[in-house]
Amino acid sequence: SQTIHQWPATLVQPVGSPLSLECTVEGTSNPNLYWYRQAAGRGLQLLFYSVGIGQISSEVPQNLSASRPQDRQFILSSKKLLLSDSGFYLCAWGKGVGADTQYFGPGTRLTVL
Amino acid sequence: QKEVEQDPGPLSVPEGAIVSLNCTYSNSAFQYFMWYRQYSRKGPELLMYTYSSGNKEDGRFTAQVDKSSKYISLFIRDSQPSDSATYLCAVNTGGFKTIFGAGTRLFVKA
Numbered sequence: 285s286q287t288i289h290q291w292p293a294t295l296v297q298p299v300g301s302p303l304s305l306e307c308t309v310e311g312t313s314n315p316n317l318y319w320y321r322q323a324a325g326r327g328l329q330l331l332f333y334s335v336g337i338g339q340i341s342s343e344v345p346q347n348l349s350a351s352r353p354q355d356r357q358f359i360l361s362s363k364k365l366l367l368s369d370s371g372f373y374l375c376a377w378g379k380g381v382g383a384d385t386q387y388f389g390p391g392t393r394l395t396v397l
Numbered sequence: 398q399k400e401v402e403q404d405p406g407p408l409s410v411p412e413g414a415i416v417s418l419n420c421t422y423s424n425s426a427f428q429y430f431m432w433y434r435q436y437s438r439k440g441p442e443l444l445m446y447t448y449s450s451g452n453k454e455d456g457r458f459t460a461q462v463d464k465s466s467k468y469i470s471l472f473i474r475d476s477q478p479s480d481s482a483t484y485l486c487a488v489n490t491g492g493f494k495t496i497f498g499a500g501t502r503l504f505v506k507a
Contacts, residue, residue: 316493325405327485327497328441335493343494374440385431386495388440 286311290375290389297396303348303362305392307375310356315377317358318386319350322372334358370396398423403486403498412507416473420486420498423467427488427496430462432471435483435500444484445471476505 287310297303309315316335320328330343332350340350347366351359358375372393376386403420410416418432429448433441445460447453447469453460461470469486483500 318493325499327401327403327499330494333493341493376440385443385446387443388433391438391440393438 286377286387288375288377288387288389290373290392292392293390294393295395297365297394299367299396300364303360303365303369303394305360305373305375305394307358307360307389308356309377312356312377312379314355315379317352318376318378319358319360320374320376320388322374322391324371328374331360365396367396370394400424400496401486401488401498404501405499407502407504409504409506410476412476412478412505414476414505416471416476416480416503416505418471418473418484418486418501418503420469421467422469422488422496424488424490425464425467426490428491429489430460430469431487431489431495432458432460432469433485433487433497435485437482441485478505478507481505 289308318333319331321331322328332342334340334352337352348362372391374391375389378386401422432445434444435441447460447462450462450464457474459472481504483502485500486498487495489495
């Protein structure tokens with residue numbers, strides 16, 4: 285069966301500090317990978333998706349970036365965090381398009397102070 | 398206008414009640430419709446997935462899509478306290494971008 289891991293579970297960072305969140309998927313190959321942010325009272329906002337190693341599509345211009353160095357590894361980064369980067373970050377994987385039902389990881393709660 | 402509108406609630410019902418959760422969407426190009434359940438501080442989990450119009454039933458859950466009125470619903474029969482969670486509707490045209498509603502918080506009282 286497939287499993288998706290995210291770490292860390294919670295993170296408190298000062299404004300201006302760098303960020304690195306990691307997501308790995310087990311039990312499947314060549315998945316589509318997604319990064320979402322969920323702010324309180326708002327829906328999931330798609331940040332990035334990837335259909336293969338080194339292939340990243342950005343949905344929202346911001347100071348975040350994503351990388352996919354391995355088939356089942358997806359990394360979300362920032363060089364300098366802003367207060368507005370606080371939120372619940374979710375990684376998801378899926379197979380296919382349209383019928384690409386997505387399966388989410390446990391999430392990372394980021395607080396920028 | 399948001400692409401998907403969902404009443405945030407909260408919705409509070411007694412145990413055993415029938416729950417109706419709803420969303421409206423604006424783009425007639427959406428063909429795929431999903432409902433996710435999210436417990437507090439957890440990632441969403443897929444509950445129901447429907448293509449085009451019609452009904453789909455899975456145990457106590459029924460998903461309904463009315464494309465003519467751009468309206469999607471999730472019904473929960475015999476609701477249980479364990480159903481207390483936030484329910485997110487989601488729509489997709491067939492590409493990589495899934496649009497999520499803001500979620501409705503549901504409380505089922507024992």
